[in-house]
Amino acid sequence: MEKAKHTLVIIGRGLLILVAVLFILLSIAGLGGVWHVNRAATDVTLKVFAVVESGVSVADSGVNQALNKVKESRSEVLQTQEDIDTLGKNLKENHPALIALSQRLDNRLAPSVGKIQLALEPVRDGLVTVDSALTVANSIPYFREKAPGLKDTQDALDNISSLNADITQLRTTIRVAAEGKADALTNETTTLLLNITKRVDDRLAQTQGNLEQVQNKINALQEEIARKKARLLFIYNMAAALFSLLLLWLIYSQVVVISVQVKKLRGNIQQEAVAAPPPPDDTPTRPLLAEINAVPDGAADITADEPDSLAMVSEPAVLGDEETD
Numbered sequence: 001m002e003k004a005k006h007t008l009v010i011i012g013r014g015l016l017i018l019v020a021v022l023f024i025l026l027s028i029a030g031l032g033g034v035w036h037v038n039r040a041a042t043d044v045t046l047k048v049f050a051v052v053e054s055g056v057s058v059a060d061s062g063v064n065q066a067l068n069k070v071k072e073s074r075s076e077v078l079q080t081q082e083d084i085d086t087l088g089k090n091l092k093e094n095h096p097a098l099i100a101l102s103q104r105l106d107n108r109l110a111p112s113v114g115k116i117q118l119a120l121e122p123v124r125d126g127l128v129t130v131d132s133a134l135t136v137a138n139s140i141p142y143f144r145e146k147a148p149g150l151k152d153t154q155d156a157l158d159n160i161s162s163l164n165a166d167i168t169q170l171r172t173t174i175r176v177a178a179e180g181k182a183d184a185l186t187n188e189t190t191t192l193l194l195n196i197t198k199r200v201d202d203r204l205a206q207t208q209g210n211l212e213q214v215q216n217k218i219n220a221l222q223e224e225i226a227r228k229k230a231r232l233l234f235i236y237n238m239a240a241a242l243f244s245l246l247l248l249w250l251i252y253s254q255v256v257v258i259s260v261q262v263k264k265l266r267g268n269i270q271q272e273a274v275a276a277p278p279p280p281d282d283t284p285t286r287p288l289l290a291e292i293n294a295v296p297d298g299a300a301d302i303t304a305d306e307p308d309s310l311a312m313v314s315e316p317a318v319l320g321d322e323e324t325d
Helices: 002-087 095-137 150-178 183-275 286-293 297-314
Strands: none
Touching (some): 002 095, 002 150, 002 183, 150 183
């Protein structure tokens, strides 16, 4: 019964050691898995943010270009207003100046307005790309952002489309005046041109305001993206580090369990060895009997005579009367 108990104890400790080894192997595999997941999550996050940052960068560059063109156009429109106000007092005498003004509108203002539209179209496309990327990025925890300035950009494009019609009317009117066909309509022509330039400037000012709002939102989004990207990467690394420490602690605890169980297992084996009965004596008895039977004859005679001798010694001596006296 005692031997069976010792055997069960040894088997139990062996199973504990086996389970501890299994936990160690799983923990080592878990360490590799934790950092693999961390690397995969980091790669996905960086790719998503790269798409967002690329789209935002394109939009920011386009907005800056469009703003510069808007400012140039507004400066050109202001100069055109001053020229019209000066030349409108006598269109016929200032005929060469009107021709120069018409050419300047054709060569500078009209192309500048066209470049604004060309700069804004990539901005809109870039913001649409950003919006699509942010839709994916919003699935990441703690990330909720929207594409900035889509409506403002679209409003700016609408203003530029309406502005093209005003620019065309302005150029046509000045060209007619420069050709000397509007001498009888000097005041009306001047007033019309000033009204057109004012309307053009108003639209440009509204476009500039929209673009400045877009630019401010883009700058805010860039700062927010950089901050959230750094925070997410920090969270990923901290989570991986904490899980790694937990798994390392688990490995250490299982090593301690194995060490303790191995010591106890050795003690049980030694205890069982001490408690085991000694091996049976395998000394043969037949040779001993043979040796006894092989006693020499002389020794046998002596052995045979020993009872008589003992009898003689044991009997009391009979002394004669003389000896008694």
